[in-house]
Amino acid sequence: MSFRVLRCLFQSTVSLTLLTLAIAPNSSMAQSLPYLEDPPPPPSRTSQRVRRSNPELDEYTLGPGDLVQIEIFEAPEYSGEAQVLANGMMDLPIGGRVYVEGLTIPQATDIIAAEYVRIFRYPLVSVRLSGPRPLQVTIDGEVTQPGAYVMEIPLKAQSGLQRGLQYPTVPELIELAGGVTLSADLRRVEVRRNSGNGKEPSFYIDLLSYIQSGRRGQDITLRDGDALFIPTAERIEEERVRQLAATNFAVAEDSPRSVVVVGAVNQPGNYVLIGGPSRSELRPGGLPTLTFALEQAGGIVTNADVRQVEIRRITQTGGEQIIIANLWEFLQTGDFENDPILQNGDTIVVPRTDAIDSAEVAQLANASFSASIVVYVVGEVNKAPSIRTLEVPTNTTLNQAILQAGGFTDDANRDEVDFIRLNPDGTVRQETIELDFARGIDEFENPLLRPNDIIVISRSGLARVTDTLETIFSPAPEINSFMRILETLGIVGD
Structure with a gap:
């Protein structure tokens, strides 16, 4: 074969190769x-x-x-x-x-x-x-545990290699932070988002509308670096609070809540309330409310002003909210707005009143938050022993306590009794009250009893003389007989 022929053949091969590359640039050969x-x-x-x-x-x-x-x-x-x-x-x-x-x-x-x-x-x-890397997000304001959180972004499978991202949502972050407080304003939840150019634009979410519509807010998703702020409501609306408490991003109903109860209650102090699905001694069944806290504090006293009960609530943003509850209205209408749900850190103040309505006291005595009281009846009562400890409703009067203690003995003085009251300020009220069982509630003649009141029923005058004669002529050692007579007659002292 001649050199000219070989040269032509080589040029043809190179041209064919270049043509192939031009036609099929993505072929494995070109690759x-x-x-x-x-x-x-x-x-x-x-x-x-x-x-x-x-x-x-x-x-x-x-x-x-x-x-x-x-x-x-x-x-x-x-x-x-x-x-x-x-x-x-x-x-x-x-x-x-x-x-x-x-x-x-x-x-x-x-x-x-x-x-x-x-x-x-x-x-x-x-x-x-x-x-995807985990999201770094923060949450502040009216949540139980404000701070920084790390949230995973799972991939959601789709057709072929196309897969989407399942971004965490605003409600999920709130749940992670322990839920919102009852002071939260869900109408203007602020999301601060870093746009990447040094600016941090904010937009607002109306979570309340999601609650009212029954949605969970799953379309409100977060991005890396987002900062969530939940503001404080200007005023507490109990209907809104109860809607909020029923959602998954509220504080769990069985979460312990430490509250303080002071004022006109039998046992002021600090109490831990725990809600739950069923009622027990420590669980009210459902969410802990004002009336349950009063029950734990031994109930209200007789002179409690149930129309002006205060709940003082410190907010997460440093302020204080005052909620006024009218328990009398609650008993009359069943309006739950006057039996607010409590949250951790609340202080309950039950004021006192000098204007006591006997009919109102009688009705309040049947309420669950008006527990019984303990009083004492001493002396000539039929039921042994001579000192009777009575547990009675708060609407019990002096006359009713005497009857509940068993009534008078044959030797009792039925005309008057001694009444002793230990006042909260440390003073003692002691007086003799003439008995009249036909008299209604009267602060001076037939008072409503308070915890630890003492009623003393003495012996009649004839019974005292009989007791004296029995003492004089009773057998006694000879050496003491004369002195005993003198003491009984009041001639010598003890």
């Missing part, structure tokens, strides 16, 4: 053929990325901790997983390094594809998010 002498053309003309439409993923911006899967078409040895480092750089499977922090997945794909031009003339690059 694996490295360039030898020519410099690489611009990345925009030689690199290609697989384009898949997924708005949720396309808007995601990469940051330290993200894991991405890099795939090179028909070149698995150059594919693999890479992580965004703390400095925003990412080490590629081929040994290169690129800066991707703040870039979207499409933007990062272009940068990575440009790096692969060093290996392939026409690299076909696919980049997908395989492990």
Whole structure:
């Protein structure tokens, strides 16, 4: 074969090869053929990325901790997983390094594809998010546990390689922070979001509308760096509070709540209230309310002003809210607005009143928050022993206590009794009261009893004389008989 023929054959082979590359630039042959002498053309003309439409993923911006899967078409040895480092750089499977922090997945794909031009003339690059970094978010305001939180972002599977992100929601963050307080204003929940250009725009969410519509707010999602602020309500609306308390992002009903009860109650002090699905000694059944706290404090006293009961509540933002509850209205109408739900840290103040309505006292005595009291009847009563301890309702009068103690003995003085009251200020009220069982409630002649009141029923005059004669003539040692007579007659002292 001549040299001319061989030269023609070689030129034909080269032309055919070039034609093949021009027609099929994405073939495996073109993919694996490295360039030898020519410099690489611009990345925009030689690199290609697989384009898949997924708005949720396309808007995601990469940051330290993200894991991405890099795939090179028909070149698995150059594919693999890479992580965004703390400095925003990412080490590629081929040994290169690129800066991707703040870039979207499409933007990062272009940068990575440009790096692969060093290996392939026409690299076909696919980049997908395989492990989203956890969100760093904060929450402040009217929540039980304000602070910074880390929340995972699970991937949700879709068709093929297209997968979306299941961002955590605002209600989920509130639940993680222990729930909102009863002072929260859910009409203007503020979300401060870092836009990436140094500014932090805010937008507002009306969570109350989600409660009222029965929705859970799952479409209110968070992004990395979000800061949530729950403001304090200007005033407490009990209907709104009860709606809030029934949601999953409120404080759990069985969460212990420490409250202080002072004023006109039998046992002022600090109490821990625990709600729950069923009633027990420590659980009211449902959410702890004002009336349950008063029950735990031994109930109200007779002169309690039930129309002006105060609940003092310190807010998470440093203020104080005063809630006025009218328990008399609650008993008349059953309006739960006057039996507020309590939260941890509340102080209950039950004031006293000098204006006591006997009919009102009688009705209050049947209320669950008006517990019984203990009084004492001493002396000539029928039921042994001579000192009777009585547990009676708060609407019990002096006359009623005598009858409940068993009535008079035959030797009792039925005309008058001695009445002793230990006042809260340390003074003692002691007086003789003439008995009249036909008299109604009267502060001076037939008073309503208070805890630890003492009624002394003495012996009649005839009974005293009989006792004296029995004492004089009773058998006694001779040495003491004379002295005993003198003592009884009052001639000598003890």
